[in-house]
Amino acid sequence: xxxxxxxxxxxxxxxxxxxxxxxxxxxxxxxxxxxxxxxxxxxxxxxxxxxxxxxxxxxxxxxxxxxxxxxxxxxxxxxxxxxxxxxxxxxxxxxxxxxxxxxxxxxxxxxxxxxxxxxxxxxxxxxxxxxxxxxxxxxxxxxxxxxxxxxxxxxxxxxxxxxxxxxxxxxxxxxxxxxxxxxxxxxxxxxxxxxxxxxxxxxxxxxxxxxxxxxxxxxxxxxxxxxxxxxxxxxxxxxxxxxxxxxxxxxxxxxxxxxxxxxxxxxxx
Amino acid sequence: xxxxxxxxxxxxxxxxxxxxxxxxxxxxxxxxxxxxxxxxxxxxxxxxxxxxxxxxxxxxxxxxxxxxxxxxxxxxxxxxxxxxxxxxxxxxxxxxxxxxxxxxxxxxxxxxxxxxxxxxxxxxxxxxxxxxxxxxxxxxxxxxxxxxxxxxxxxxxxxxxxxxxxxxxxxxxxxxxxxxxxxxxxxxxxxxxxxxxxxxxxxxxxxxxxxxxxxxxxxxxxxxxxxxxxxxxxxxxxxxxxxxxxxxxxxxxxxxxxxxxxxxxxxxxxxxxxxxxxxxxxxxxxxxxxxxxxxxxxxxxxxxxxxxxxxxxxxxxxxxxxxxxxxxxxxxxxxxxxxxxxxxxxxxxxxxxxxxxxxxxxxxxxxxxxxxxxx
Ligand code: SF4
Ligand code: SF4
Numbered sequence: 001x002x003x004x005x006x007x008x009x010x011x012x013x014x015x016x017x018x019x020x021x022x023x024x025x026x027x028x029x030x031x032x033x034x035x036x037x038x039x040x041x042x043x044x045x046x047x048x049x050x051x052x053x054x055x056x057x058x059x060x061x062x063x064x065x066x067x068x069x070x071x072x073x074x075x076x077x078x079x080x081x082x083x084x085x086x087x088x089x090x091x092x093x094x095x096x097x098x099x100x101x102x103x104x105x106x107x108x109x110x111x112x113x114x115x116x117x118x119x120x121x122x123x124x125x126x127x128x129x130x131x132x133x134x135x136x137x138x139x140x141x142x143x144x145x146x147x148x149x150x151x152x153x154x155x156x157x158x159x160x161x162x163x164x165x166x167x168x169x170x171x172x173x174x175x176x177x178x179x180x181x182x183x184x185x186x187x188x189x190x191x192x193x194x195x196x197x198x199x200x201x202x203x204x205x206x207x208x209x210x211x212x213x214x215x216x217x218x219x220x221x222x223x224x225x226x227x228x229x230x231x232x233x234x235x236x237x238x239x240x241x242x243x244x245x246x247x248x249x250x251x252x253x254x255x256x257x258x259x260x261x262x263x264x265x266x267x268x269x
Numbered sequence: 270x271x272x273x274x275x276x277x278x279x280x281x282x283x284x285x286x287x288x289x290x291x292x293x294x295x296x297x298x299x300x301x302x303x304x305x306x307x308x309x310x311x312x313x314x315x316x317x318x319x320x321x322x323x324x325x326x327x328x329x330x331x332x333x334x335x336x337x338x339x340x341x342x343x344x345x346x347x348x349x350x351x352x353x354x355x356x357x358x359x360x361x362x363x364x365x366x367x368x369x370x371x372x373x374x375x376x377x378x379x380x381x382x383x384x385x386x387x388x389x390x391x392x393x394x395x396x397x398x399x400x401x402x403x404x405x406x407x408x409x410x411x412x413x414x415x416x417x418x419x420x421x422x423x424x425x426x427x428x429x430x431x432x433x434x435x436x437x438x439x440x441x442x443x444x445x446x447x448x449x450x451x452x453x454x455x456x457x458x459x460x461x462x463x464x465x466x467x468x469x470x471x472x473x474x475x476x477x478x479x480x481x482x483x484x485x486x487x488x489x490x491x492x493x494x495x496x497x498x499x500x501x502x503x504x505x506x507x508x509x510x511x512x513x514x515x516x517x518x519x520x521x522x523x524x525x526x527x528x529x530x531x532x533x534x535x536x537x538x539x540x541x542x543x544x545x546x547x548x549x550x551x552x553x554x555x556x557x558x559x560x561x562x563x564x565x566x567x568x569x570x571x572x573x574x575x576x577x578x579x580x581x582x583x584x585x586x587x588x589x590x591x592x593x594x595x596x597x598x599x600x601x602x603x604x605x606x607x608x609x610x611x612x613x614x615x616x617x618x619x620x621x622x623x624x625x626x627x628x629x630x631x632x633x634x635x636x637x638x639x640x641x642x643x644x
Contacts, residue, residue, distance in 0.1 A: 092394045092397035093397070110385060112378070112386065128378065133302070223461075232395070232451070233395065239448070247440045254345065254347035
């Protein structure tokens with residue numbers, strides 16, 4: 001199910017360029033017609049404090065003590081549009097779909113609301129409309145799939161004043177990330193977050209500091225997560241066959257000679 | 270014919286309480302349908318699976334494992350001794366599954382789309398496998414239990430047709446149970462970085478299956494004892510001791526596999542180094558496996574009804590804890606603390622009461638315990 005780096009679009013998020021203006025957050029809301037939620041003071045510098053069903057992308061403010069005083073880091077959050085997404089494999093009804101151009105999109109009319117996608121996603125991305133009584137939907141970044149289909153860049157990328165995001169085919173995006181690392185030695189931490197995580201994602205990050213300091217989960221294995229459940233699912237036919245044969249043989253062997261007795265017992269009951 | 274009111278008044282206190290709890294539970298379910306999950310539960314984006322998934326689904330299914338285990342013993346392995354408990358065990362499983370279906374209906378965000386997985390197929394999804402297992406196995410259980418109804422209403426012809434298919438039915442039931450019990454474990458295969466490796470393992474599906482058998486058999490013992498008490502029948506010591514032996518053997522296998530699995534993956538140190546997870550893991554293993562095994566090892570336990578009752582209860586509580594832990598620690602990473610809302614408890618308590626009530630009604634009005642019928 002993995003998409004091809006040549007056909008898939010990708011985005012490089014260069015965190016060293018972000019000034020924390022949150023224009024992307026607003027552009028996303030306006031393009032996707034997202035509303036707001038009641039929030040309370042939560043001790044962090046942004047509001048809402050994290051992604052929710054009305055907020056597909058969000059800038060995290062991270063304050064870091066340094067020798068020369070404080071350093072601020074701004075981290076854009078949104079769906080990573082994994083190449084082989086855990087959420088897509090988890091969904092029983094194909095409500096989530098990985099498109100060949102990169103976006104992972106959601107078909108609300110199929111969804112049953114089991115929320116297994118939320119459990120499965122390694123990046124804690126899908127959010128739920130808990131407040132709705134009977135037709136809550138899963139909500140997450142769409143990678144502006146309609147814009148992409150019409151050859152427009154995603155809304156957040158279009159609006160960003162400092163060109164934090166570099167948009168192109170995933171192949172080209174990864175090349176650009178490596179090029180930046182080579183061209184400016186010392187500016188970047190050597191990891192490209194998303195290059196390998198969960199088998200690779202269409203959105204990848206560059207940062208000046210190790211990613212764990214910015215709240216990224218660095219424990220996500222490099223394997224394509226759906227392969228882990230598929231290893232169990234693909235054994236079903238053999239298991240069923242094996243069980244049926246083995247049980248039939250045992251039943252025949254253990255019950256041989258007691259046929260008459262069985263039916264006699266059956267009648268008596 | 271007695272009116273509903275007279276019927277209710279003629280019932281013992283315990284039954285009245287059950288009726289009340291079921292009523293409250295059903296009302297709460299109406300509230301949930303009217304107002305949504307956000308208003309009725311403490312679930313959130315950080316903890317999307319709570320009490321209902323843990324108890325109503327993960328535990329409900331596991332508790333039903335007695336049904337296929339006993340059916341396998343009697344029909345496949347021809348252990349005739351256990352024939353009298355086939356029906357109660359199948360009944361438990363059937364009711365268990367009805368409750369699971371009901372619980373899932375309440376828990377999923379769009380209850381009236383529950384049928385989607387039957388027509389929209391993603392065979393890459395464990396959840397898809399689970400929905401199919403529930404559907405098919407509930408049907409198989411209905412057919413396995415149908416003879417009780419057919420005998421009661423004397424539909425001899427249908428009964429005889431059904432009896433011809435008992436072996437295929439039992440085999441289908443075992444296969445579906447294996448798939449279903451193991452798929453509940455397989456749900457967690459996709460979260461290697463979330464679930465602590467005390468529980469996470471490539472063989473978590475098989476571990477779920479093994480522990481479900483122990484739990485299921487312990488449940489059958491418990492029911493058999495309770496049944497004897499309520500209906501003032503003799504204890505079926507032969508059967509109870511056999512079941513107990515079964516539970517002990519399965520638990521011993523589970524223990525060995527569990528330790529070997531931890532050792533092979535180099536995860537044994539986690540038993541002591543994972544903080545809260547270690548504490549819950551050790552508690553679960555003590556309550557569900559080690560204490561019962563120690564109890565079963567003593568002759569006094571195996572020969573006394575109370576001993577069997579105590580040890581079986583430990584098994585049930587311990588393995589229920591295991592399901593809770595797997596669900597809870599998968600979602601612990603976000604640091605959000607989840608404790609179920611009162612309404613969540615009311616639904617779960619209502620569903621459990623419904624199960625007991627249905628069981629009680631079935632054993633009263635249908636030929637579930639064969640000998641009791643004959644006397
Ligand atoms: S980040 Fe999560 S929601 Fe987005 S595609 Fe990957 S698994 Fe799905
Ligand atoms: S909540 Fe909806 S989208 Fe998510 S896995 Fe379940 S059915 Fe699929």
